Amino acid sequence: MASLRLFAIWALTALSTPVACLPTTEQHVLGAGHDDKLDHVHKVLKKAEIIPTVIDDFMPTLSLSVHWSSKCSASLGNTLKPSKLQAAPSVTLHDPSSSSSLCSQPNMTYTIALTDPDAPSRDDPKWSEVCHWIATGLSALASSTGKCELSMEGDDHDLDEIMEYEPPGPPEKTGKHRYVFLAFAPENGTTDKLHLSKPSDRKHWGYGEVHGEKDGVKDWAKDNGLVPVAANFIYAQHKKQ
Template sequence: MKAAFFILSIATLLAYAECINQVTIAMRKNEVIPDVVSQGPKAELRVKYDRKAVHLGNVLTPTQTKNKPDIVSWKFDNNAFYTLIFTAPDGPSRANPKYREVIKWLVVNIPANNINKGEVLAEYIGAGPSKNAGLARYVFLVYKQKGKQNFDEKPIDKYSFDPRKHFSTRNFTQKYKMENVPVAADFFQARYDSYVPVLYKQVHYNPDS
């Protein structure tokens, strides 16, 4: 019985390590490491838009991601607080990332994994790659905080673009002394579709300016 339990435990650990390795490999292959973070996460983050899962840089459309995901979940400590970062390093394009990073969604002081009870510092906006940009990367990250904290950033509403520019995941997490390694992460890629002009109008962004 003990031997069977030991074998099962080893198998579980190996599967867990393989999952982490896949995330880190995908992040390195697509240069999320080092463009956004320096290290891979402790685990893969589960994110789903309706029936479309975010998984290791797969391709979703701006239309599919225009609303907040239905599911964002990670392995959590009931007594801990977390920060959720959704960021775009390729603004306006991967070839010309002059806005790197554009913060798409930022929620802090999340108790356990109850995002609805967290403090929203940047309201959600979806993927909005430029027309001729090709594929752009969109990254979800979760960090564990050192308890509930006071954040001095001015909240950003869903109708604003300029305050979202030049966000830095590294600087933000260092400023608030969060753990260096993300608790969980994953990312997708997207290219321009018919929803993008709608988003640009919403946030008062002129791509030709």
């Protein structure tokens, strides 16, 4: 398993201003309250055509922060160098609402996926989508601080990589690719252990154009009974461009 850390922290009160480059997103199945930051995330996802191309329209109810280092983070469409993205990132989920809805279902499992809808290029997405990562096993835990939080690192925890992390590697002369992170929860709200399918191939998420030209994460999520609760993304392109 790739060395990685995943943190899930759900605040009981509204979030303070995030560190530069660390974004904000929200959830859907647990019904958190309205949040302007999450409205902004929704608008950016639509503007970048991630909604509805990559995922069907949804209103985020959690914020999703992704960072490879203190100076290299996803920030809703910033551009990062592929050379900085070689190791699996740390991922943090936040609940910016005051309802602490995640604490009410502490054993629910969350799943992170990374997909490239622009393979080999956005103008010619004949390989779309390409699966870069699926990791599951995130669940909320109540801590002594009064927050729901989870800290996971490496093999010391129950994190399960369904598809090992493959870093972004856009080919030369294919322009900028969108690399989209999505967080999912079980649609039926189960707290049982999830038994998720592993795509048979990274290209088309193993569907082989079953549903159309762009098979990918939303097909896989639907087949596994998952719904999106948060999203973030970056752009990356070949170093010679």
